[in-house]
Amino acid sequence: MFQTLPRLPFPLPGALALAMLSLMNTQAWAAQRTVYTGTLQGAGVVVMELDSQATGDGVLTGRYFYPKHGVDIPLKGTPQALREPKTYQEVVESGQDPDSGTPPAAATWQGKRDASGFQGTWTDARTGKQRAFTLRRVAEYDPEALAPDSVQAVTDAISGGVGSGINADAGINSKTAPYESLKLAGHAVPTGADSGSGPVAYRMWRDPRTKFSYPRLSRHPDPQVLARINALLEQRHWQMSLAALACKATIYTDGNPAAGTLGSYEDEAITVDWLSPALMTVIESGSLYCGGAHPNNHFDPYTFDLLRGEYLDWNRVFDAYVPGDDGWRKESPALMELVDKARKPPPASNAKVDDDDTGLDECSDLWPSYLALGAESPGVLSLSVSGVGHAMGVCLGTHATVPFKDLEPYLKPGGKAYLVGQ
DSSP states (O other), X not given: OOOOOOOOOOOOTTHHHHHHHHHXXXXXXXXXXXXXEEEETTTEEEEEEEESSOOTTSOEEEEEEOTTTOOOEEEEEETTEEEEEOOHHHHHHTTSOTTSSSOOEEEEEEEEEOSSEEEEEEEETTTOOXXXXXXXXXXXXXXXXXXXXXXXXXXXXXXXXXXXXXXXXXXXXXXXXXXXXXXXXXXXXXXXXXXXXXXXXXXXXXXXXXXXXXXXXXXXXXXXXXXXXXXHHHHHHXXXXXXXXXXXXXXXXXXXXXXXXXXXXXXXXXXXXXXXXXXXXXXXXXXXXXXXXXXEEEEEEEEEETTTTEEOOXXXXXXXXXXXXXXSEEEOXXXXXXXXXXXXXXXXXXXXXXXXXXXHHHHGGGTTXXXXXXXXXXXXXXXXXXXXXXXXXXXXXXXXEEEXXXXXXXXXXXXXXGGOOO
């Protein structure tokens, strides 16, 4: 898959420590976990995940959520009594230490686990009110198989504070990620009218809990391609939704000003810049923050191959990338020739550039290291800066375009099929 993905920021002080922390957290999650669903009397449906086995010193950890909210509430204790904490700020206001190993409980879950489920009594620590719960066992899985790799974990920690908790390349489904799948499936609904003309169209879908919308194809001549592309779009939507809900869950663990918010995902700009029977380019852009060193200011184009039902390999259109000496791909001479032509201003251009503006000359110096390709109206290849570190975030965005017709000398066999109009 030759999709351009955001690049890592330059190494920052503390990155090594964050990497070590991420590895420590990974070790803590290495054990199998059991997933339960059921009802808490008077409160409704809950989904819970617990360590399948307690540690050697008898400690059991886990989390649970109410589907209508999707926000994880942490659990820790013994197999016979699990404590859910008060929020971080509630603990601070009570004069106690929220970072102690045993913060004051908001409630306890006391009961018995067996092969079929978990039953017992939930008790409100403030009022003493009790509710019965009956949960059935629905899955067991290894969260370590889904955990972000060290690169992604460090990037999340530095830029934006939290991520989805699942590797960007891992599939979120009922078999591999049953807890998160139960959190997400069935919540997004279509909103607004179809956009598009002819044989292809899309519609935005919105999860009311996370408040941002993401596209799905609503019309395509090949039903198999439609299904495959929508699965990819749904996974992108789900990854972002998990990160937003993870930020809300930090209300229990963190005192930073963004804790308990959606991390500004509700303000994320998600647009479809190009849709044809052959290509779809989706742009994710905004400024996300849930702690960390600085906001995650980003502009990320993703282009989908609507002929094959997958992320687009730009090498199917023209020789855009070649193998690099370090084992990673690099921009081809053909692509750099197109970039160099796009950098040059039109011969008759007398446009005045404001001294305060960051123009093409300065931002295009970030190419090819932070070059991302896409497609946009009226039928052009877009050349964007994507994944650049925080200091040069002003350069994020599209800075030049190449008309499809100018790509003709570079096209590979079959490449012209991708350059059909809308």
